[in-house]
Amino acid sequence: MGSSAIDTVRILELLPAPVFTMDELGYLGSWNRSAEQLYGYTANEAIGQHVLFLYATGTEDGQFVGMEEFFQIDGHAVFRVLHRNKSGATFPAELTLAILRHGDRDGVQFVATVTVLPLLQTAESDLLKLHASIIANSDQGILITDGNERIVSVNAAFSRITGYTQQEAVGQSTDILRSGVHDANFREQVRKALLGSGPWQGEIIGKRKNGELFPQSVSISVVRGESGTITHAFSIFSDISVLRASEQRMQQLVNYDSLTGLPNRTLLAQLLGQALATARRNNACCVVLALELSRFSSIKETLGNDVADELLRQVGQRWRTALRDEDVLARVGDTEFIVALLSIQKREHSGIVSQKLLNVLDPPFVIDGNPIHISARIGIAVYPDDGQDTASLLHCADVAVKRLQAEAISSYLFYSPEMNQRAKEQWQLEAELRQALSSGGLMLYYQPKVSLRSGRIVGAEALLRWRHPQHGMISPAKFIPVAEQTGLILDLGNWVLDEACRQIRDWMDRGAHMPPVAINLSARQFDRQLPAKIQSVLDHHGVPTDRLKLEITESLLMRDPDTVIPIMNELVAMGLALAMDDFGTGYSSLSNLKRFPITTLKIDRSFVVGVPNDINDCAIARAIVTMALQLRQEIVAEGIETAEQMVFLRNLGCDQLQGFFFSPAVDAIRFEEMVRNGERLQVHAYS
Structure with a gap:
């Protein structure tokens, strides 16, 4: 100086x-x-x-x-x-x-x-x-810069958002706020704004004093002097990190399954739609796999919701690791998953992928110390052979997996037009069955049970029948499996219970001394609420418990004895008699048989049809009867159609028969007539 x-x-x-x-x-x-x-x-x-x-x-x-x-x-x-x-x-x-x-x-x-x-x-x-x-x-950050992009003034919100005090910021270049993460055209656009081309607005990534990056919404404008020359620029900005985090959470909720973290049906549709558009342009192939877990409901009922949820998470993790990064795995239902193979050379390769997905389930899942085994079924649909759009492919894959479900197979299956036609018929049947249930198209028939000592009618089994308005009587073998697959069996079971009790009450009101009526219980009905439901129906119609019997299949009892037995004990305590239906088709053990509070064993018709000529059937029937006698249980042989069958089983020690040899199932009016008229089987005429 x-x-x-x-x-x-x-x-x-x-x-x-x-x-x-x-x-x-x-x-x-x-x-x-x-x-x-x-x-x-x-x-x-x-x-x-x-x-x-x-x-x-x-x-x-x-x-x-x-x-x-x-x-x-x-x-x-x-x-x-x-x-x-x-x-x-x-x-x-x-x-x-x-x-x-x-x-x-x-x-x-x-x-x-x-x-x-x-x-x-x-x-x-x-x-x-x-x-x-x-x-x-202002809650928005404001800074003013001179012509050299040096900060000359800031407000309190600027300091709160960036961490720089006024003293630290004034005189500094705006470079202290730049993260280096921005669009390639960002600098050019801002430069144009500073040269007076007009305000610039947008979203950029800023940097705080502590180095943290954050998204911000920014508006940049200039200030002119009296002569019109640009003297300063000012920026107004907001921290939008909370907004972006909320948007991300919303996207997570909308597009991802909350339990497994996998894409849900909404995101799957978007990704698959985009992949199909690319496949059309490139004349490429896409494959959709529908995966359905087996036995999941029984695991959930036995081990509880927490274990079931953890099992689903671990299944999703295993399947995700078995797939390529470009493949999509989505959870679209309780036990339903979808895999989209967006880039695949041949449709046959999807079979290899499917087998790989099945194989990774072989090692047991260990949750809370419980080793859990679970399997799956996989239906396969291929673009463009089986469908041209997302909805069609998902539909075809679902048809294929439902076919496996009907056959109780843990494997994979490719879709075919014939399979689709069968599925359409089943869906039509389901719709009509629901209509019959609500409009009175169903009825109960009663097949008599006859004593092999006296020949008299000592009971009946209530059997569901469906009279179709166009096709007449529909076989239970056709509509019961559909009801089981769709869950409609629960409504049908409730209807059968109510209708049987209503009919028993009607007979009682008219003074008809009718024998007890047995109804079949499905696996879906057999839960903790079953005793209370039955008691409610009995009370509603005023029917004593000794007028109603319950038949339970052997396979249901063997599925989870520790859960089933307490329910059975409660039913027996109410005064209801229990029978084991279709005995011999399951895998009963003697130890479990002793624990079940049953009074009756019903020998399945598959072991009756061959007697007395088939050696194996005769041996099985003899073993069942001998065991039942030792357990002091009543024995009913169903499906008897000939005198020879009747004589053989009577001589073994069977108590009752049920079958066409005496009578098919009949409607309530005919059954009442048979009882009132004392119709009987002359058992002693056959020797």
Whole structure:
């Protein structure tokens, strides 16, 4: 600094008025004691700062006039401004600017003399305060930069969002906020905005003082002086990280299964739709696999919901690891998954993938110390052979897996048109069966049980019949499997229970002394609520428990004895008699047979049809009867159609017969006539 410059600084220091100097860009070069007293900033704190750090507002009245504009006003000007001291208090002031030259033009400085004005409660000053308050209290970050993109002013929200205080930010380049993560055209677009092409708005990734990156919504605009020249730029921005996190959570809820974290049906449809569009353009192949877990409901009933949920999660994890990254695995139902093979060379390869998915289920899952074995069935549909769109492929894969379900096979199966036709027939049958259930198209027939000692009718089995309005009587062998697959069997079972009790009550009201009626219980009916449901129906119709018997299949009893036996005990405690139906077709053990509170064993017809000529059937029938006698249980042989069968089983020690040899199942009116007329089988006529 030359001697003239030093003299000038000394002179300014002695002036009683607040005075400071600044260069043509607005950065302070000197600061006298009066300025220190007025603003509260020491010379060390003020020198080097931009003059706008003294301003309480970013309005055009508070902007620094650049050198080009100042020369146009002949080197001297007076401005009214609103300044702010170190403590934050604002005050109106008159700023007198003059040019102080030192040699050439590059050494030009401005000298500013500050005169504090009285606080006039004018509309202009109120508006100025309002502007300052809005900026200071805005929840959006605001920063003002000069022509060199250096920060000259920030608000409190800026500091809260970025972590930089006003003192740390002012004078710094805006590069301190840049993350380097942005669109390739971002810098060019912002540059155009700074050159006056118009405001820029968008979303970018910013960087806080601690290095954390965050998404922000930004608006960048410029400020022009009276001559139209751009003097400053300002940015208004918001931290939208919370909004983006909420959007991501919403996307997770909408597109992903909450239990397994796998894509759900919605996202699957999007991904598969996009893949099919690509396959059409490239004449490529796509495959959809429908995966259905077997025995899951029994696992859930036995081990509980928590174990079942964890099993589903682990199954999803195993299947995911068995697939390629580009393959899609989605969960679309309770036990239903879909795999989309979006890039596959030949349809036959999908069979290899299917077998791989089946194989990874072979090792048991160990959950809460319980080893759990589970298997699956897989239906396969191929684009473009089986379907041209997402809905068609999913439908065809589902048809294939339902075919495996009907055959109780844990394997994989490719779709075929014939399979689809059978499925359509089943769906039609299901719809018509539901209609029959609601419109009175169902009825109960009663097949007599006859004593092999007296020949008299001693009971009956209630059998469900369906009279179709167009096709006549539909065989139970045709509609019962459909009801089992669709879950309609539960409604049918409830209807049979109610109708049987209604008929028993009707016979009682008319004084008909009818024998007990037995009804069959399905596996779906056999749960903890069953005793209460039966008691409710009995009470509703006023039927004594000794008028109703329950027949339970052997396979149901063997599936989970520890769960079934307490329910059976509760039914027996109510006064109900239990029979084991289809005995010999399951895998009963003697230890379990002793535990079951049953009074009757019914020999399955498959072991009756061959006697007395088939040696094996005769041996099985003899073993069953011998065991039942030892257990002191009543023995009923069903499916007897000939006198020879009747004689053989009577001689073995069977108590009752049931079959066409005496009577087929008949309607309620005919069965009542048979009982009233004392119709009987002349068992002693056959010897």
